[in-house]
Amino acid sequence: MADRTAATDPPPHLIAAEAEGYCDPDTGICVLPASTGADETDPDAQAAPATTER
Amino acid sequence: MTARTATESSTRLTVDVWADVLCPWCYLGEHRLQAAIERSGLADRIDVSVHTFELAPHAGAEVVPALEYLAAEKGVSAGRARAMERHMADLAAAEGLPYAIDRPVANSNDMLRLVHLGAEHGRGWAYLRAMQAAVFSGDHRSFEPATLIRLGGELGIPADRIRDVLESDRYAAAVRADRARALELGARGVPFTVLGGRLGIPGAVGTAEYAAAIEQAWEQVNG
Numbered sequence: 001m002a003d004r005t006a007a008t009d010p011p012p013h014l015i016a017a018e019a020e021g022y023c024d025p026d027t028g029i030c031v032l033p034a035s036t037g038a039d040e041t042d043p044d045a046q047a048a049p050a051t052t053e054r
Numbered sequence: 055m056t057a058r059t060a061t062e063s064s065t066r067l068t069v070d071v072w073a074d075v076l077c078p079w080c081y082l083g084e085h086r087l088q089a090a091i092e093r094s095g096l097a098d099r100i101d102v103s104v105h106t107f108e109l110a111p112h113a114g115a116e117v118v119p120a121l122e123y124l125a126a127e128k129g130v131s132a133g134r135a136r137a138m139e140r141h142m143a144d145l146a147a148a149e150g151l152p153y154a155i156d157r158p159v160a161n162s163n164d165m166l167r168l169v170h171l172g173a174e175h176g177r178g179w180a181y182l183r184a185m186q187a188a189v190f191s192g193d194h195r196s197f198e199p200a201t202l203i204r205l206g207g208e209l210g211i212p213a214d215r216i217r218d219v220l221e222s223d224r225y226a227a228a229v230r231a232d233r234a235r236a237l238e239l240g241a242r243g244v245p246f247t248v249l250g251g252r253l254g255i256p257g258a259v260g261t262a263e264y265a266a267a268i269e270q271a272w273e274q275v276n277g
Binding site: 012013014015018019020021022023024025027028029030032 | 074077078079080082107109110128130138141142233236237239240241242243244245248251252253254255256257258259260267
């Protein structure tokens with residue numbers, strides 16, 4: 001399995017499938033879909049950055 | 055999966071992956087992508103090309119527990135951080151992956167520069183995943199040179215080359231360039247995966263979605 005080749009030249013077509021989760025390239029914060037219920041046990045949710053669903 | 059024909063025998067599919075060692079979704083997504091590749095029947099026709107995406111270039115060099123890092127560096131409340139981490143640990147456990155909530159976190163630039171060294175030896179993807187396995191299993195020595203040399207050595211990367219990188223800023227420009235390239239291509243989520251140079255997947259998806267994307271990209275490169 002080769003390891004390094006030239007990356008794509010023209011921008012790729014982004015697949016519309018919803019990501020299960022991702023890390024934000026700008027903030028570095030990793031987020032979960034809102035439907036996970038991960039916030040339910042969070043007593044400090046109001047002060048936290050928004051967890052978004054894509 | 056479409057049946058392979060004699061005319062496809064020389065065709066290959068490149069999968070470009072941008073990731074950070076410390077990124078939980080990269081850790082999970084890479085495992086799923088690898089599983090999809092192995093189940094595709096095309097593993098011997100697929101070349102994974104690893105690229106780095108530094109998510110926290112300003113993180114400190116001192117190793118701190120992940121929950122402490124999220125609160126101090128990212129402003130995530132302790133409750134939310136714990137809930138998110140527990141959810142990630144559950145997802146990882148469902149796939150048989152270790153996931154320590156109190157894992158070590160520190161600046162990943164050295165590790166990412168070593169991924170570039172690994173790529174020169176054809177082992178960038180494997181080196182990245184080996185470092186992730188150490189971090190996410192909670193090994194608080196993951197960032198130490200001795201650990202990085204041992205992990206690289208297990209992949210056939212010479213120790214003196216690893217030391218050279220750690221004692222210099224070698225590949226720093228390559229790390230910055232990889233990040234810029236991903237953003238240029240539209241990476242709005244990390245991991246960022248591009249199949250066949252045409253299909254991009256921002257963020258982590260399930261193994262089935264990766265498998266479907268591989269099939270779609272394979273059909274395109276044969277089209």
